[in-house]
Amino acid sequence: MFRHQKELQFEVKVDRPDPMLARQVQEVLGGQFGEMTVMMQYLFQGFNCRGEEKYKDMLMDIGTEEIGHVEMLCSLISQLLDGASPEDQAEAAKDPATAAIMGGINPQHLLVSGLGGLPTNSNGVPWNGSYIVASGNLLADMRSNLHAESQGRLQVARLYHMTKDEGVRATFRKMLARDRYHQYQWMAAISELEEKNGVVVPASFPxxxxxxxxxxxxxxxxxxxxxxxxxxxxxxxxxxxxxxxxxxxAKPVPKGQIPNPKIPGAELHHDLDGKAVLK
Known part of the structure; x- marks a missing residue:
């Protein structure tokens, strides 16, 4: 059971609207390593977890926290879009460099979401369920989680230096701190699982x-x-x-044979056998 509270996990506020930054923030919301990915990854791992309850509980705790992070980023994007209009997009496009790099503000923020966050990356590509890993093998999954948190924190750190808005930076600092702690959590879980079963996945194939x-x-x-x-x-x-x-x-040599595949039937029209003519 999930229960929503109206308060955000941390305060989210901006000093001033910035539609261009709103587009960039979309990457850490709906990109490959964004909050939607880690939210879904941890929750599906938790939903499907079998065995020791402490791992399931850990996954559900962190996955549920990530739901809150998705809401935080939606609130941040909405505030960055406050007052945005089609005229803003036209104004942004007047700068050739801006137009070339960003193509103006994200038109979907105006046309699709009505000045709200979207389940897409910074280029408007929809979030994809294939981004998540939930294999049923705890060690393999925890390593994927560490990777996801590492890439996600890296992207937030890069975004941090793309703005001087102290309100936005304060939100990013909270996210950076939580992403750092989540890396600690996954490293601790990985170490415990490696000590139990060994470092190679799967341990059941020695x-x-x-x-x-x-x-x-x-x-x-x-x-x-x-x-x-x-x-x-x-x-x-x-x-x-x-x-x-x-x-x-230093100088490896092949250990296998040269493949010699059979020519398939002429009905496949491969043209490898010039004599084969179908009537």
Missing amino acids: PEAEMESQSEAYEFWNLSEGEESSDGPWATGSAPDGTGEFVYV
Whole structure:
């Protein structure tokens, strides 16, 4: 059960309207790594979570918080659009650089949402359910969550430096702080799960089950010019799970055969067999 409260999680206010910034903020609302994505990702992981209740509870806690963040950003966009009009868009387009980069303010804010936030990114591309990861494997999902929070916080930090509006910046600072804490949460959960089951996903398919392919798990193949990639713990030393030692292969050679596929039937009209004529 969800219950909406009228108060926002944190205060949202702007010093002055800025339709151009409203368009940019759309990215952290409805973009690939925006608040809509993490909201849906955590909630679907929580809805489908089986097993230890503490992980489900954690997912639902953070996912529900992200619903509040979506509402905060909608409020921020609405305030940035206060008083916007078609004339504002025409005015913005007078600056050639602005017109080239931004194409003026987002016309959908005028035509579609009536000066409100949209489930789209900064270019008006609709939010997509394929952005979310909910695999049913807790470690795989938690790593995806850390990635999502890392990318989302990065984008908010970039937005922070694109405005001098102290009211907007105050909202961004709250979001940056919460995104930092969420990274701490996912890192803690990842560490706990790795300690329980190991660092490789899925733990239920152990290295020894790979049988004759064991060596392929520890070789670093140098497949680009130069050998600078040899200088790192990914190329030398022990694997994180202690099951083997890394080997740097400076000049790898193919281990497989040259494919020799059969020519398909002439009814596919592939023209690979010049003699084949269908009547």
